[in-house]
């Protein structure tokens with residue numbers, strides 16, 4: 001296990017945060033709930049029928065795990081009322097009708113969608129963080145949070161980042177051995193304001209989860225105006241504007257751009273192309289112009305560079321929600337429970 005993950009687990013175990021796992025039907029999730037409770041990484045809440053969970057997981061020791069069955073829980077009506085109120089006036093894109101006609105419709109909805117049920121537990125203050133996605137798509141995992149939890153103060157965009165852990169504890173471009181890449185998984189073609197939000201949230205993830213002091217580079221194929229793509233995507237002015245907006249919103253953050261990747265990480269290139277910049281040549285948080293660049297970039301570091309990619313870690317929610325990969329292992333779920341607990345602090 002990487003040192004970064006060990007630190008995350010150690011810190012999570014000091015917090016006793018209540019983390020809700022809505023996918024009681026998934027064996028990996030049940031095993032992770034049992035193990036996380038045993039390691040005291042969080043106060044784990046599992047959603048589902050206790051009889052079903054025990055029948056399907058006869059070897060799981062659920063000591064310390066709270067199992068809540070939405071069908072019988074006496075708070076279900078309260079959650080339905082919260083959902084109805086939160087989504088009043090919202091129209092379902094597919095049907096053109098109101099999302100929920102009344103509280104009874106909202107109740108029927110949450111009894112079919114336990115991720116929404118878990119999001120309402122967060123909203124009601126009955127849980128501190130949510131981990132789902134072992135058997136649901138990213139969109140179905142994030143949508144309840146986007147609809148009812150919304151964003152953290154000062155942030156309008158939910159985004160994601162990867163904590164990238166270098167092999168051999170680092171190299172000459174990354175002496176601490178840890179970097180943050182964003183957004184590689186959620187926002188497809190973010191505008192300047194969204195990129196500024198992604199940068200600010202990623203700096204927070206760098207501090208809270210990666211345990212590093214962020215130095216944020218806004219990436220491009222251009223350094224300080226050396227190139228332009230005015231005829232095509234206008235991504236250079238977008239990153240310049242995002243840099244300006246992020247600096248304005250977070251004046252204490254060490255952040256600069258736009259930079260080519262080498263100007264961001266190599267001191268000799270940084271000095272030449274961006275003289276006087278506090279970030280050029282020693283960045284450790286990297287903000288990509290869109291999901292294509294971010295997703296391709298983190299996979300190059302992972303496959304060619306041997307980096308371990310921890311994530312995607314969701315950021316920017318008012319209360320933490322994380323999306324698992326459907327190919328996740330029990331160990332992955334345990335790690336995400338610990339990460340979510342740290343975000344809840």
Ligand SMILES: CC(C)(COP(=O)(O)OP(=O)(O)OC[C@H]1O[C@@H](n2cnc3c(N)ncnc32)[C@H](O)[C@@H]1OP(=O)(O)O)[C@@H](O)C(=O)NCCC(=O)NCCS
Nearest residue numbers: 090138139142143146147151156157158159184185186187
């Ligand atoms: C995140 C995602 C799932 C949202 O999709 P969606 O549910 O169809 O989004 P919608 O446009 O219907 O928006 C639903 C609500 O969420 C809000 N929202 C959507 N994306 C948001 C974001 N990034 N930040 C904050 N709010 C967001 C909308 O404003 C809307 O709010 P409202 O209903 O209260 O008005 C979508 O952007 C997505 O699929 N991204 C790519 C994910 C992916 O495929 N990743 C691959 C991983 S490698």
